[in-house]
Amino acid sequence: MTGFLIFIFLACWSISEADDYWSPKTTDQDGSPLMFPNERTTLDDCHLRYHKLYPQAEPKPAFGMPVPLKEFAHMGAIGWTQRNGNILWQCGGTLIWDNFVLTAAHCAVDSRNQAPDVVRFGDIDLTSADDDQYAQQIKIVEVIRHQMHKFAANYHDIALVKLLKGVRLHDTVAPACLWLDDELRFRKLEATGWGRTGFAQEQTPVLLKVVLKPISKQQCSEFYSNITTRKLRSGLQDQHLCAIDDRMDTCEGDSGGPLQIKLMHNSKVTPFIVGITSFGSACGTSTPGVYTRIAGYQDWIVSTMRQNGADVDENIFNATICALRYVHFREYEDAVIQEKTIDYTSYDSDNARIKDYGNTDWLAEIGWQSGGPENCFGVIIDEDTVLTIADCTNFNGLAPTTITYQGGNTAVISKIYVPPEYIKGFSYNNIAVLKMQEHLNLSISFQPSCIWHGNEIPYSILQVIGYGREDMNTFPYSDERIQLNPTEKFLHIQSRIFNESSCVLPNSYSRSLPRGMSREHLCVGNDVFIVPETCRLRIGAPITETVEINDRSYHMTFALSQQGRDCGFGEYMLATRPASHVEWLKSVLLPNYQDTGSSVSFVDPDLLQGNSCENDAGVKGRCVTLGTCSVEWSKFLADGPIKFCSSSKVVCCPLSKIKNQQSSRVHPELLECPQLVKRLAVTYSPGSMVNIGWISGENIEFRCHGAIITKLIIITSASCLSEGLPQFVQLVANVSQKNFEIDGIILHRDYNSTTNSNDIALIRLRRPLSWSADVFPTCLWTNTSHTPLVMELSFEDDEEIAFDYVAPMYNSDCQRTHPQAIRSSQICARSYMRNSTCISLGDQLRWDAPDGIPYLVGLMVHAPNCVDWRYAVFTRITSFLDWISANAF
Numbered sequence: 001m002t003g004f005l006i007f008i009f010l011a012c013w014s015i016s017e018a019d020d021y022w023s024p025k026t027t028d029q030d031g032s033p034l035m036f037p038n039e040r041t042t043l044d045d046c047h048l049r050y051h052k053l054y055p056q057a058e059p060k061p062a063f064g065m066p067v068p069l070k071e072f073a074h075m076g077a078i079g080w081t082q083r084n085g086n087i088l089w090q091c092g093g094t095l096i097w098d099n100f101v102l103t104a105a106h107c108a109v110d111s112r113n114q115a116p117d118v119v120r121f122g123d124i125d126l127t128s129a130d131d132d133q134y135a136q137q138i139k140i141v142e143v144i145r146h147q148m149h150k151f152a153a154n155y156h157d158i159a160l161v162k163l164l165k166g167v168r169l170h171d172t173v174a175p176a177c178l179w180l181d182d183e184l185r186f187r188k189l190e191a192t193g194w195g196r197t198g199f200a201q202e203q204t205p206v207l208l209k210v211v212l213k214p215i216s217k218q219q220c221s222e223f224y225s226n227i228t229t230r231k232l233r234s235g236l237q238d239q240h241l242c243a244i245d246d247r248m249d250t251c252e253g254d255s256g257g258p259l260q261i262k263l264m265h266n267s268k269v270t271p272f273i274v275g276i277t278s279f280g281s282a283c284g285t286s287t288p289g290v291y292t293r294i295a296g297y298q299d300w301i302v303s304t305m306r307q308n309g310a311d312v313d314e315n316i317f318n319a320t321i322c323a324l325r326y327v328h329f330r331e332y333e334d335a336v337i338q339e340k341t342i343d344y345t346s347y348d349s350d351n352a353r354i355k356d357y358g359n360t361d362w363l364a365e366i367g368w369q370s371g372g373p374e375n376c377f378g379v380i381i382d383e384d385t386v387l388t389i390a391d392c393t394n395f396n397g398l399a400p401t402t403i404t405y406q407g408g409n410t411a412v413i414s415k416i417y418v419p420p421e422y423i424k425g426f427s428y429n430n431i432a433v434l435k436m437q438e439h440l441n442l443s444i445s446f447q448p449s450c451i452w453h454g455n456e457i458p459y460s461i462l463q464v465i466g467y468g469r470e471d472m473n474t475f476p477y478s479d480e481r482i483q484l485n486p487t488e489k490f491l492h493i494q495s496r497i498f499n500e501s502s503c504v505l506p507n508s509y510s511r512s513l514p515r516g517m518s519r520e521h522l523c524v525g526n527d528v529f530i531v532p533e534t535c536r537l538r539i540g541a542p543i544t545e546t547v548e549i550n551d552r553s554y555h556m557t558f559a560l561s562q563q564g565r566d567c568g569f570g571e572y573m574l575a576t577r578p579a580s581h582v583e584w585l586k587s588v589l590l591p592n593y594q595d596t597g598s599s600v601s602f603v604d605p606d607l608l609q610g611n612s613c614e615n616d617a618g619v620k621g622r623c624v625t626l627g628t629c630s631v632e633w634s635k636f637l638a639d640g641p642i643k644f645c646s647s648s649k650v651v652c653c654p655l656s657k658i659k660n661q662q663s664s665r666v667h668p669e670l671l672e673c674p675q676l677v678k679r680l681a682v683t684y685s686p687g688s689m690v691n692i693g694w695i696s697g698e699n700i701e702f703r704c705h706g707a708i709i710t711k712l713i714i715i716t717s718a719s720c721l722s723e724g725l726p727q728f729v730q731l732v733a734n735v736s737q738k739n740f741e742i743d744g745i746i747l748h749r750d751y752n753s754t755t756n757s758n759d760i761a762l763i764r765l766r767r768p769l770s771w772s773a774d775v776f777p778t779c780l781w782t783n784t785s786h787t788p789l790v791m792e793l794s795f796e797d798d799e800e801i802a803f804d805y806v807a808p809m810y811n812s813d814c815q816r817t818h819p820q821a822i823r824s825s826q827i828c829a830r831s832y833m834r835n836s837t838c839i840s841l842g843d844q845l846r847w848d849a850p851d852g853i854p855y856l857v858g859l860m861v862h863a864p865n866c867v868d869w870r871y872a873v874f875t876r877i878t879s880f881l882d883w884i885s886a887n888a889f
Contacts, residue, residue: 033850034789036808069124069131070331072192074176074271075207076101076119077126078140078161078256080110089126092193092257093119094273095175097312098166100305103256104276104292105149105159115143119161122172126194127205134172139164144304146297154231156239157278157292159256160304174329177322179261179272180298185506185571186261186529188213189243189274191289193257212243212259215288223287231279239296241275244288255279259291263323264569265472265531266482267352268330270323272531321484323531324471328479333528335494349475353526354466354535354567356473358492362449362555363465363541364403366392366434367410372400377465378434379449379542379557380405383442385589386434387451388540389560389576390422393432405440412437417588419581427512428520430562430576433588449542449557451578451585455519456821457497458547462524462558464493465541466567472534491535493567495524495543501812506571509563513574520580522559525568535567543575604652607645613652615643621652629653666782667885669710673779674853680776688778688854689732689844690714692763693739694724702730707778707844707856711768713888717875718751718761719862729763733774741766746887748880756861757823759875762887781847781857784878787827788847791857793872805832806845806872814871825879827858828871845874 078091078101091107101119109115120126122134141162149156167173192209220242221235236242243259259275275291298317305312315321336347364386366376372395378388386403393399393416403411414437422429442448471485498504503523505513517523524543542557557578564573578585607613613621623645643652691702692714706716706729714729728739743766748758769775781787787808806829814828815821822828829845845858858874877884 035786036789073174078116079118091255094258099163101161104157105145107256108143124207171329176271178317179274212245214243241291241293242288263531264528265534355492364405366400367402369401377538377541383439384436389430390418390432392540449555452558463544464495465538466491466535468535498523522575522577525572529570537564621654666881667889684774687733687774690729692726714763717859718747778856781855791847827874827876
């Protein structure tokens with residue numbers, strides 16, 4: 001049997017071997033099975049969406065994660081040498097120049113009023129010599145506190161440590177940059193230190209990091225308002241910054257250490273220090289830690305360094321200059337890394353999120369006769385046509401007059417089309433067509449960009465067009481230094497698609513989206529932030545990818561950029577999908593287009609089957625399938641425009657015309673299955689599985705699997721039977737037993753091998769099976785609202801049962817990265833053990849209930865290119881219970 005090697009290597013255990021491992025927790029505290037809702041209705045579901053399969057082998061300290069040697073090359077341990085020669089490392093600090101360290105002012109002395117005398121860099125474990133290859137330990141000359149700091153108060157808690165000599169710069173020891181902007185829009189920050197890992201715990205010798213969430217000063221004040229402290233008599237000020245983690249707090253011993261954000265540029269990441277650890281409550285509580293905000297102390301830092309001998313100017317901490325100064329020491333960002341060890345990193349520049357090369361022949365810059373914006377673009381879709389957004393058709397009451405394209409060619413705009421529903425300042429119906437006075441002077445080989453018409457996008461990542469500094473976007477090979485070059489150039493940004501539920505847009509978009517994001521919008525971006533000036537969005541430019549059609553490549557426009565800071569890095573960007581405006585585009589672009597008046601129909605993609613609706617005449621209705629609505633088609637046409645819901649198969653039907661439907665009926669034998677299996681006292685979990693066999697010449701091929709549901713019926717995937725009628729099935733429980741001949745097969749009549757919809761089939765045997773403890777039916781999962789949280793993806797190979805634990809996901813979550821549309825009649829699941837889930841024909845999604853009853857939850861959906869898929873897709877059994885009942889009995 002083919003297709004199972006990836007499972008065997010990673011997760012192939014016999015049942016007895018699995019019993020020797022921890023049993024996964026599948027019930028809650030009262031013994032009820034853990035279930036996952038099919039639809040998301042609450043935010044309090046993190047424990048389900050990110051459920052952990054097994055308990056940890058041993059306690060991990062304070063939820064911190066050990067850091068690689070090069071990850072925080074700026075991190076220093078500040079120590080006090082004792083009389084016996086031992087050093088107490090009681091504070092952290094940040095290297096910001098070759099001989100200056102930034103720390104907290106209260107770290108200027110210890111409890112004995114002694115000043116620190118040494119700083120150690122390039123060492124993660126302070127008690128082990130195993131990682132000392134790159135360690136540097138340098139004496140302290142002086143600790144310079146901010147002049148307004150007082151030990152009796154928690155204000156101006158900032159200091160500079162001057163070292164006896166400069167460090168040897170290396171990728172394990174290199175200065176960080178400073179975030180000096182007053183705006184702090186990062187959703188997550190990282191704190192590092194050797195602090196205590198829990199209340200009354202020992203200080204950890206290993207450098208740890210923890211992810212924290214910034215909170216407002218007002219929120220933070222609520223935590224400290226009831227704390228009586230003479231050190232905070234004036235309350236929290238703008239110089240303070242608060243951050244919190246539900247599991248861990250700033251801990252004693254972390255004082256002076258950095259609160260930081262890693263910003264991307266040149267396919268590398270540079271640490272920017274946002275704050276200095278100042279004070280907080282005991283570890284193990286959820287009280288926020290308080291940090292000294294760096295932004296307000298730029299002048300003090302620079303002037304203090306100058307007064308103490310540093311040859312620096314006011315631009316020393318300019319974000320761009322600082323990032324490029326040490327770029328050759330920085331780590332590559334995750335997207336380009338292929339392999340990473342302490343001493344070696346391999347990378348692939350083709351995987352860079354930002355590329356400074358690529359075709360832009362189809363890009364057009366929109367111009368005004370005078371005084372127009374400098375950043376409006378469109379895409380050439382015809383010899384005389386440019387598609388853009390409506391926002392780029394009016395500037396202070398003036399319309400654009402020209403476009404510039406292909407290296408300097410210009411063309412005069414003759415007419416501008418904007419949807420009548422568009423309102424300036426709003427992001428709805430934000431699309432426009434520019435017609436040229438004459439055909440564009442296009443090269444013979446040039447092909448305009450095509451417009452994607454489909455509702456579903458066949459990619460999870462698309463290319464966004466931006467521009468940015470040459471020096472910030474040059475890919476650095478090896479330890480290459482990059483020279484300053486502010487020249488700007490076009491950029492292609494690999495941007496991930498997010499759906500309506502997963503897209504988190506900045507608050508600044510709310511004014512233009514009073515009704516929220518709809519299906520006419522596309523949300524794309526990256527979850528990493530970038531250094532300022534690295535990338536700026538080309539407004540109105542296409543969001544694209546190349547599509548293969550009949551062995552030919554075509555440039556395809558999927559959306560048009562509306563708004564997005566930093567090209568969607570850190571905060572996602574918003575775009576218009578032309579596919580939502582196809583009918584309007586037809587009215588503008590098709591020469592023979594005619595408005596058919598009352599007979600015209602339209603699809604509302606925001607309405608789904610079962611939703612309430614209302615037609616243009618104000619008649620209340622519900623979205624149902626065409627066969628469920630009793631209104632004659634001619635009556636529809638006479639009454640006015642026909643409103644379809646999500647597709648031309650689901651119509652907005654008046655409530656009075658919806659046919660009465662009997663409730664779904666599942667055959668009693670299916671419902672009685674659990675009692676039957678319990679009476680059989682089954683002992684062999686895969687006893688309901690069969691191999692499906694074909695005779696090929698003198699050979700027998702078992703190409704896929706099925707599951708027994710009655711004595712005469714086997715259930716499997718329709719795609720399993722796509723290569724012709726199989727001849728027999730073989731019992732997995734007893735492969736030596738005579739095979740059972742097949743009498744016929746029943747494919748779901750709506751099975752579609754292209755879209756993988758309705759991928760389900762039944763096999764009828766010529767003679768019935770006999771029930772036993774080793775051969776029994778699998779029970780069908782009948783809960784239509786919930787799915788078991790921990791399931792097994794099981795199959796047979798070499799007479800052993802291989803399985804992988806998998807967990808269901810919301811289809812909307814999976815759709816972020818999955819290359820195909822996931823339907824409500826399908827289940828999306830992820831592996832607990834791998835980043836990809838490759839399944840084979842006939843693989844079954846099963847759940848063993850606490851009482852030992854096996855349930856079939858899903859069947860494999862045909863997936864020939866699944867190797868790179870993060871999630872697997874299965875046919876949802878509960879969606880086909882009526883069909884199974886009608887055809888199996």
